[in-house]
Amino acid sequence: MLPHFDDLVTLVKTVAREELLPRFAGTERRFKADGSVVTEADLAVQKRLTIRLRELYPQFELLGEEMDAERQHELLVQSNAGLWCLDPLDGTSNFASGLPLFGISLALLIEHRPVLGVVYDPIRDECFTAQRDRGAWLNGVRLRARPAGLPLRRSLAVVDFKRLGPLAANLASRPPYSSQRNLGSVALEWCWLAAGRFHVYLHGKQKLWDYAAGALILSEAGGHAQTLLGEPIFTPELQARSVVAAGDAGLFEEWKTWLGKQSRNTASL
Incomplete structure (x- = not known):
């Protein structure tokens, strides 16, 4: 059985508000070996969600961006039954610079395909969600791509x-x-x-x-x-x-x- 969306959204929102917002534009950045930026906030969100998701859904492992590449590969190979895929702070450079465009991205992969997705923007309090073959939503309102009517x-x-x-x-x-x-x-x-x-x-x-x-x-x-x-x-x-x-x-x-x-x-x- 898949996790209940309401519980998952509540968890992601709580972690964003308690771990990201207090650190916004006030945390130091450092550079990883690949040149990308990481902050204390990235690590805090990943740690907290890893612990809480394991408590709530022990059947699923978690692959996070701030994780050793060898361990990430092992998880992808081994976790056919279910795997969380987490970017604890998408838009880290924005976050560290004080630009209000960032969020938490969390997906659940089953048999190597995403079946649930949550992206939360705590600045705008916008939560985008989707379930495979069930639709997508923004703060509970159905999202449907519309014809642009433009060349x-x-x-x-x-x-x-x-x-x-x-x-x-x-x-x-x-x-x-x-x-x-x-x-x-x-x-x-x-x-x-x-x-x-x-x-x-x-x-x-x-x-x-x-x-x-x-x-x-x-x-x-x-x-x-x-x-x-x-x-x-x-x-x-x-x-x-x-x-x-x-x-x-x-x-x-x-x-x-x-x-x-x-x-x-x-x-x-």
Whole structure:
């Protein structure tokens, strides 16, 4: 039996309010070996959720971002019966800098596929949730991706240029969309797309804990996503994945087509 959503949401909200908000913009950052940022808040949230989820649901192990890579790999290989996938603080650089775009992302994987997802933004008190084949919600209100009614050239895009290589130059010099943003929180980017707050999305590299909950939320809202290579987004491995996504099916096809042409042109140089 799956965990009850109300209990899970209450737990995530409580931990965010007690461990994240008191430390917001007031905690020191340090850099991990891969160059990413970690703070005391990341570690505190992961520790507390690990303990509490083990007490409530002892049948499930937990894979967290702030965990040794070897242990993460072991958990992915061994935990077919159920595995929590946690990003304790998605948007750590924002959090440490005082930018109010961050949250907790938690997914439950069963047989290596996400079946539950929770993303909580404590600044806005917005909780995005999804259950496989049951739908997605924002604070209990059903999320449904709606037709944008716009061509790509009129759309608002969220694009992370940092990890796109040569494609970034083409996007910067000849953007196919009207305007571009970057939130600095992958989990919230997935959820905001599901909520229709922008139209198309592109990111070069996301880890499993970045997208496990958000990708489920977008999918259950009726959105569309794949990698730059045309593969399904979700895969139970630690290797980073690229993301091409849109809430609207027509925009998704137009976005994919434009990106495909750019990739072919870059490859031919």
